[in-house]
Amino acid sequence: MLTKKQWEYCLEQFGEMFPDAHCELVHANxxxxxxxxxxxxxxxxxxxxxxxxxxxxxxxxxxxxxxxxxxxxxxxxxxxxxxxxxxxxxxxxxxxxxxxxxxxxxxxxxxxxxxxxxxxxxxxxxxxxxxGIPAMAVDTHVERVAKRLGMNRWKDSPLAVEEKIMRWTPREQWTDTHHRIIFFGRYHCKAQNPNCPECPLLPLCREGKKRMKERAD
Incomplete structure (x- = not known):
């Protein structure tokens, strides 16, 4: 499983990869x-x-x-x-x-x-x-990324994913982290074809290392 120190590194990488991540649903109010x-x-x-x-x-x-x-x-x-x-x-x-x-x-x-x-x-x-109230919304992208990285177990519920991310992430970063993980999952760690070879998180990603090993075999 991922350690808290490794998760902090993940947060840094999410921020560097997608600093402008935001809600993509267009709305005025x-x-x-x-x-x-x-x-x-x-x-x-x-x-x-x-x-x-x-x-x-x-x-x-x-x-x-x-x-x-x-x-x-x-x-x-x-x-x-x-x-x-x-x-x-x-x-x-x-x-x-x-x-x-x-x-x-x-x-x-x-x-x-x-x-x-x-x-x-x-x-x-x-x-x-x-x-502007800090919150961590767990959608399919957030859940997939957390479980692939080993932040959570595959059998964990979305609520368990939400609670652990909130526990290990500073409260003031919850909303930005939510958007950055969604962008990471939507545009990089995709459901069907994750970009493992070029992922900065590959060294600590259990799913990525497994996929790369299967490719090599």
């Missing part, structure tokens, strides 16, 4: 980020941005999403996976925002997790990017 992140489940940010480019021109407030029939909203997000369920959740959380929070997205992860369609990852993304 917390409500748009909440909708975009909900839509991004099991879907790429690129596709979500393509859809929200028009969606956010048409729907600007929670009331707007409730002013149309659900079939119309479904049609507007039809190219996104699970669009029927996501349309239902968007309308339900819009109603909840209006009824309980004056139409304003609350800057609180635990409250956001009570919203329809909003899990821990989505709530962490919103509070960290929209409100």
């Amino acid at each position: 917390p409500f748009e980020l909440l909708i975009a992140t909900l839509l991004s489940a099991q879907c790429t940010d690129v596709l979500v941005n393509r859809v929200t480019a028009d969606l956010f021109k048409k729907y600007k407030t929670p009331e707007d999403y409730l002013a149309v029939e659900v079939a119309e909203l479904e049609n507007d997000i039809r190219s996104i996976g699970l669009y029927r369920n996501k349309a239902k959740n968007i309308r339900a959380l819009s109603q909840l925002l209006i009824d309980e929070y004056g139409g304003i997205v609350p800057p609180n992860r635990d409250i956001l997790m009570t919203f329809p369609g909003v899990g821990r990852k989505t709530a962490n993304v919103v509070v960290s990017n929209a409100f």
Whole structure:
């Protein structure tokens, strides 16, 4: 397993490789980020941005999403996976925002997790990017990188990954680290074809060393 000292080295390398890593979901306010992140489940940010480019021109407030029939909203997000369920959740959380929070997205992860369609990852993304609250959102990229490096065991849950990264990373770095690991996983340590030969972390990466050995054999 990775040591804390090795993890500190990983953080340095993530920062050097992707110093400008950021949230790639295009949004203008917390409500748009909440909708975009909900839509991004099991879907790429690129596709979500393509859809929200028009969606956010048409729907600007929670009331707007409730002013149309659900079939119309479904049609507007039809190219996104699970669009029927996501349309239902968007309308339900819009109603909840209006009824309980004056139409304003609350800057609180635990409250956001009570919203329809909003899990821990989505709530962490919103509070960290929209409100500047340090958080560590674990998506598929973060989980894959942590487990390949040996930071976590393969059987560990996303929550276990989140907790260990937070424990070993300074709090003020949580949000930047989240973005940098995502960029590292999305553009370098890819799911299907990781760039192990040119990776600065190869000497301490259990998965990378295994892959390189298999190539040599």
